[in-house]
Every structure is written in structure tokens, then in C-alpha cells.
Amino acid sequence: MDGDFLTQTSLGRWVDRRRRALRRAVAVLTGTDGSSAVESAYARWAPIYDWVFTIPLVPGQKAAAAVANDLGGRLVEVGVGTGLSLPLYGRNLRVTGIDLSEPMLRRARERVRRETLGNVDGLHAMDATDMSFEAASFDVATVMYVVSVVPDPAAVMAEVERVVKPGGTVIIVNHFASASGILAAAERLLARFSEKLGWDPLFPRETILEATSMELVSESRHGPFGLFSMMVFRR
Numbered sequence: 001m002d003g004d005f006l007t008q009t010s011l012g013r014w015v016d017r018r019r020r021a022l023r024r025a026v027a028v029l030t031g032t033d034g035s036s037a038v039e040s041a042y043a044r045w046a047p048i049y050d051w052v053f054t055i056p057l058v059p060g061q062k063a064a065a066a067v068a069n070d071l072g073g074r075l076v077e078v079g080v081g082t083g084l085s086l087p088l089y090g091r092n093l094r095v096t097g098i099d100l101s102e103p104m105l106r107r108a109r110e111r112v113r114r115e116t117l118g119n120v121d122g123l124h125a126m127d128a129t130d131m132s133f134e135a136a137s138f139d140v141a142t143v144m145y146v147v148s149v150v151p152d153p154a155a156v157m158a159e160v161e162r163v164v165k166p167g168g169t170v171i172i173v174n175h176f177a178s179a180s181g182i183l184a185a186a187e188r189l190l191a192r193f194s195e196k197l198g199w200d201p202l203f204p205r206e207t208i209l210e211a212t213s214m215e216l217v218s219e220s221r222h223g224p225f226g227l228f229s230m231m232v233f234r235r
């Protein structure tokens with residue numbers, strides 16, 4: 001059977017998911033899996049995350065929420081963290097969040113209660129590379145500051161594409177490696193502490209473009225010094 005045909009059919013996607021699950025199980029068993037490092041990094045970040053990251057990260061979240069609010073419908077936020085972005089979504093959106101880290105999710109759930117966010121349907125502990133949602137469950141997906149955190153960003157992109165309806169929208173917000181200059185030097189320095197930080201400061205923009213066949217409909221810069229890019233894809 002032709003490889004392209006397999007990747008386009010539901011059988012192909014099922015085989016792909018099983019293959020990824022197997023790869024992940026082997027990685028866990030052989031101790032080469034990055035997720036435990038990610039989980040311990042975010043268990044450390046959880047108590048101080050909002051305090052450290054609200055100022056730099058909220059502009060990108062606001063930009064993504066503005067796009068989503070114009071669309072409405074069912075939205076999944078992949079790697080929702082402490083739920084910093086949840087109050088930004090309009091009431092025309094029904095919101096589901098997933099994250100690998102229980103300490104981060106606990107804070108997101110507290111926020112939903114504290115701010116009585118009635119449009120949040122659920123916050124689930126789930127791996128972005130293996131979500132338990134049916135295919136085409138959502139109109140919109142937001143993936144903010146996550147693709148440079150996960151060991152397998154291509155698997156996240158494939159899974160996000162699976163759970164969004166054809167014609168739906170996928171919004172990626174992230175910092176991508178700078179080509180040169182003072183920022184590039186700072187990124188190289190930070191990269192030495194990548195595991196402790198819980199993200200890869202040298203993450204290339206091309207990784208996302210190569211991982212998907214979705215149409216890139218817009219790209220813009222946000223946050224301090226335009227550090228973060230927002231990519232909007234049509235599924």
C-alpha cells in the first residue's frame with residue numbers, strides 16, 4: 001500500500017498513533033523519554049509560573065484568544081498549564097484544556113473556580129501526543145508555548161490536526177530560535193539549562209512547518225521585543 005495513502009486514511013492515522021504510542025513506551029522503558037523531565041520541570045514551575053510568566057506570555061495568549069473569539073465553537077487548549085489564558089476566551093467558546101502536569105492543572109482548576117469561568121467544560125490530565133478525544137471534535141485548537149517543551153513536536157502537531165475538524169483552526173504561539181544577534185547568543189546560553197527550564201530555547205520555526213500540511217494563513221509577532229510568534233493554520 002502506498003505510504004501517502006496510508007497517512008491520509010483513518011487506518012493510516014490509527015497505525016501512526018499506535019506507532020507513536022509504541023515509540024513512547026520504548027522511550028519510557030529505556031529511560032530516554034523526555035516527559036518525566038518535562039513533568040518534574042513543571043512541578044517546580046507550577047507555584048511561581050503565573051508570577052514569572054504573566055507579563056511575557058499574556059500578549060501572545062491575548063492575540064490567540066482574539067482569533068479564537070472571532071470564530072467561536074468548541075476549543076481545545078493543548079498544554080493549558082495554569083490556565084493563564086482561560087479568562088481571555090469569550091463566552092461564545094466552549095473550552096476544554098489538557099496538560100501532562102497535575103500541579104499545573106490544579107492551578108488551572110483553582111482559576112476556573114475563582115473566576116467562575118462557566119465556558120470551561122473540563123481540564124484533563126492528558127498527553128498532547130495521545131489525546132483521548134474523537135477525531136474532528138473541535139473547531140479550534142490553541143497550542144501556546146508548548147511545541148518547544150515536548151520531546152516530539154511533530155507528534156503533537158499530528159494529534160492536534162486529528163482532533164480539529166476539517167476547515168477548523170489551529171493556533172500555535174511560541175518562541176522560535178533567532179537567526180543571529182544578541183537574542184541568538186542569549187538563546188545559546190539558555191539552551192545549556194534546557195532540561196531544568198523545561199523548554200528548548202533553540203527551537204526552530206521550520207520544525208512546525210515541516211510537521212504539518214495544514215495551510216498557514218497568518219503569522220505575527222507578540223510580547224516583549226516581539227519575542228513570540230503566532231501561527232494560524234487552517235485544518
Ligand SMILES: C[S@@+](CC[C@H](N)C(=O)[O-])C[C@H]1O[C@@H](n2cnc3c(N)ncnc32)[C@H](O)[C@@H]1O
Nearest residue numbers: 042079080081084099100101104127128144145
Ligand atoms: C510553558 S507551559 C505553557 C502553559 C500555557 N499554555 C500558557 O500559555 O501559559 C508548557 C505546558 O505544556 C505542558 N506539557 C508539556 N508536555 C506536555 C505533553 N506531552 N502533553 C500535554 N502537556 C504538556 C506542561 O506541563 C506545561 O504546563
